[in-house]
Amino acid sequence: MVRTVDVAELVDRAREGQPRAVARLISLVEDGSPHLREVARALAPFTGNAQVVGLTGAPGVGKSTSTSALVSAYRERGRRVGVLAVDPTSPFSGGALLGDRVRMGEHATDPGVFIRSMATRGHLGGLSWATPQALRVLDAAGCDVVLIETVGVGQSEVEVVSLADTTVVLLAPGMGDGIQAAKAGILEIADVFVVNKADRDGADATARDLKHMISLGRRERTDVRWRPPVVKTVAARGEGVPDVLDAIDAHHAWLHERGELARRRARRAAGEIEAIALERLRSRFGDLRGGAAVDALADRVVAGELDPYAAADQLVDGVGA
Amino acid sequence: MVRTVDVAELVDRAREGQPRAVARLISLVEDGSPHLREVARALAPFTGNAQVVGLTGAPGVGKSTSTSALVSAYRERGRRVGVLAVDPTSPFSGGALLGDRVRMGEHATDPGVFIRSMATRGHLGGLSWATPQALRVLDAAGCDVVLIETVGVGQSEVEVVSLADTTVVLLAPGMGDGIQAAKAGILEIADVFVVNKADRDGADATARDLKHMISLGRRERTDVRWRPPVVKTVAARGEGVPDVLDAIDAHHAWLHERGELARRRARRAAGEIEAIALERLRSRFGDLRGGAAVDALADRVVAGELDPYAAADQLVDGVGA
Structure with missing residues (x-):
């Protein structure tokens, strides 16, 4: 069964303090649901x-x-x-x-x-x-x-x-x-x-x-x-x-x-942004020829034909970065 | 004082079991020295x-x-x-x-x-x-x-x-x-x-x-x-x-x-390659306008103007991936 999710409505209900809406939103972010970005966007102002x-x-x-x-x-x-x-x-x-x-x-x-x-x-x-x-x-x-x-x-x-x-x-x-x-x-x-x-x-x-x-x-x-x-x-x-x-x-x-609270929160946000960006880049490694690129490189490293740094270069090149 | 490092010689001496050469090589990899890649390449066959x-x-x-x-x-x-x-x-x-x-x-x-x-x-x-x-x-x-x-x-x-x-x-x-x-x-x-x-x-x-x-x-x-x-x-x-x-x-x-040892080692190498590749990508985040890109994005996230996913998109675009 496909459940449609009205994110805006969920956020409204969560802001009213409805526990089920809060729980549902956390599930959406925790499961990495397709609605994750929509949820993040809707939450940001609050x-x-x-x-x-x-x-x-x-x-x-x-x-x-x-x-x-x-x-x-x-x-x-x-x-x-x-x-x-x-x-x-x-x-x-x-x-x-x-x-x-x-x-x-x-x-x-x-x-x-x-x-x-x-x-x-x-x-x-x-x-x-x-x-x-x-x-x-x-x-x-x-x-x-x-x-x-x-x-x-x-x-x-x-x-x-x-x-x-x-x-x-x-x-x-x-x-x-x-x-x-x-x-x-x-x-x-x-x-x-x-x-x-x-x-x-x-x-x-x-x-x-x-x-x-x-x-x-x-x-x-x-x-x-x-x-x-x-x-x-x-x-x-x-x-x-x-x-x-x-x-x-x-x-x-x-x-x-001391202004340290604002600095801590900016550092926290920076860390969060970087973690998401890295996760996205990492998922691309897996996408390269269905993960076969990483596996093939790993086999060559195990065999001593390639060192892990040279292998990483090839991986980074592979995602176009 | 600049110390020149003869990596090939260090590796030879480490393979003979000389503790100081082993210690020096570990220091080189641990410090992220410029010789890191050279060390990795020289070690790979052994x-x-x-x-x-x-x-x-x-x-x-x-x-x-x-x-x-x-x-x-x-x-x-x-x-x-x-x-x-x-x-x-x-x-x-x-x-x-x-x-x-x-x-x-x-x-x-x-x-x-x-x-x-x-x-x-x-x-x-x-x-x-x-x-x-x-x-x-x-x-x-x-x-x-x-x-x-x-x-x-x-x-x-x-x-x-x-x-x-x-x-x-x-x-x-x-x-x-x-x-x-x-x-x-x-x-x-x-x-x-x-x-x-x-x-x-x-x-x-x-x-x-x-x-x-x-x-x-x-x-x-x-x-x-x-x-x-x-x-x-x-x-x-x-x-x-x-x-x-x-x-x-x-x-x-x-x-x-059971062939599981080979599989574990391939998985280990794959993880290692990915970690190095991600570290390289992450260092590029810091390089973007001297890290100012991340900081500016973080400020907008703290202010609720941008959600962290949208910010991460901009970061990933910034490293050309």
């Missing part, structure tokens, strides 16, 4: 208002519980909230487990909350491809805040940072935070640190270690920089969560005052 | 012999200790080993901490071992860009085995899988392995599971849970597939490590018999 908050941390620190608690706290302040839960493992697994989302159930009937689990797509597409478009949908739908939740250490985290105005890094006591935190480079990406499960042994030590590392890390910088605060929470009971919101807002105000 | 093993796992499972123990075990079998330790956080931190590498000290004076910490580069470059070239250097230098060690969950792991013939996933007891393992999608990427720190409480339970998950995960597939073995080790004492080598070799033989 974007740029949402405050974008990234949440990240290692497995087991309580990310989902924290996201849910943040949503509750934002709702108490009358703010509309979108959540994009990104599962970076989906090139293989095809999506997030249910467990996480079940805990979000309390918000399922709240018309001021949109929650969406995103599958990331393929290799180079990744978070950089579909997530910014889903973010635009939530932004245009009138979300005051969009939380992007992602797991882990590495590339997905890097990409969350590239999308977010403010990045919150979650930790929990007793997970070998000290050296691991430094290894994971989280000192550099965090605008706000949250030590969750603060009712457990070692929470004070973890917070102290973090503050110490922050003081060391910042000393070498000569310019005036944001000093990330360390907030303790027990997200499962909502304790400390309003303080996290205050810290996020303080960082947002700090960025705005 | 590549394709090394067995490539990826090692990954969450922080704290003992990756560095396991890598070091695997190197020792390979050396006992008379095999020359290269190690590429990839730190996916380096877009921010600029490199791995020393601690990890210090533990490799016992191999520092062994002429049959090359160890290199790789910085990953930038956003789209990432592991996919410099690591395969460093792998080619070690391959041409006569390494029988190249171990690629990376931390974490997510994109960097995905990329290790794309490079390796065999991917070893390390776990440790008592890290909430069950559900977390499933979340991280490791069932799909692991060819061999290692439960390290097997002298700790819970090691048997972790191994049992893994085997159970493997049996569940595989049942839905209709084709004959490799069933990843679960090996227990105490890497710090070398216990179980020869079993890991046997499991890796068994997987390698299995791949080879």
Whole structure:
């Protein structure tokens, strides 16, 4: 069955806050539907208002519980909230487990909350491809805040940072935070640190270690920089969560005052444009003689007849660039 | 001071196993030196012999200790080993901490071992860009085995899988392995599971849970597939490590018999060629009016005047593709 899509009507309904229209638009952008460009064009005038908050941390620190608690706290302040839960493992697994989302159930009937689990797509597409478009949908739908939740250490985290105005890094006591935190480079990406499960042994030590590392890390910088605060929470009971919101807002105000918010958003848009352009160019590689061009070049590289740079030259020539 | 580089001589010396020549060649490819293409061309005829093993796992499972123990075990079998330790956080931190590498000290004076910490580069470059070239250097230098060690969950792991013939996933007891393992999608990427720190409480339970998950995960597939073995080790004492080598070799033989090794390597080369071609195209975006083209487009997207797809069209047109 062919379903016709009236994009303009969907966007109107999403702007009125109809959850099904929002969900449908995200599906359209996530599936790379033929309507993708039409959706992007229709959304453009209504974007740029949402405050974008990234949440990240290692497995087991309580990310989902924290996201849910943040949503509750934002709702108490009358703010509309979108959540994009990104599962970076989906090139293989095809999506997030249910467990996480079940805990979000309390918000399922709240018309001021949109929650969406995103599958990331393929290799180079990744978070950089579909997530910014889903973010635009939530932004245009009138979300005051969009939380992007992602797991882990590495590339997905890097990409969350590239999308977010403010990045919150979650930790929990007793997970070998000290050296691991430094290894994971989280000192550099965090605008706000949250030590969750603060009712457990070692929470004070973890917070102290973090503050110490922050003081060391910042000393070498000569310019005036944001000093990330360390907030303790027990997200499962909502304790400390309003303080996290205050810290996020303080960082947002700090960025705005310095013109850095506008610069971050311009960089974000530039990254988004480049990612789309590259994806388009990449799809042309596959189109060259039905992908046979790449395969033939790969065989010659495997055989040692050609080096990969010379092969890449031929590929670039092949798409006429 | 301008240093002239005699690439042909460097490659000759690297093939004789001179560590400084190997290190210099890796630096040349990692730095994106002007000699990069010349190096790639000179290496091409001598590549394709090394067995490539990826090692990954969450922080704290003992990756560095396991890598070091695997190197020792390979050396006992008379095999020359290269190690590429990839730190996916380096877009921010600029490199791995020393601690990890210090533990490799016992191999520092062994002429049959090359160890290199790789910085990953930038956003789209990432592991996919410099690591395969460093792998080619070690391959041409006569390494029988190249171990690629990376931390974490997510994109960097995905990329290790794309490079390796065999991917070893390390776990440790008592890290909430069950559900977390499933979340991280490791069932799909692991060819061999290692439960390290097997002298700790819970090691048997972790191994049992893994085997159970493997049996569940595989049942839905209709084709004959490799069933990843679960090996227990105490890497710090070398216990179980020869079993890991046997499991890796068994997987390698299995791949080879089915023609899958050749297919994996062709896919790897294709990915490498595409990544280089895309990087070249991306550098042209930056060249367009000194990067001003991207910035001007980004400003219009931020202002809501243009959607990112329309902006990407203009960018692609700009590079003449």
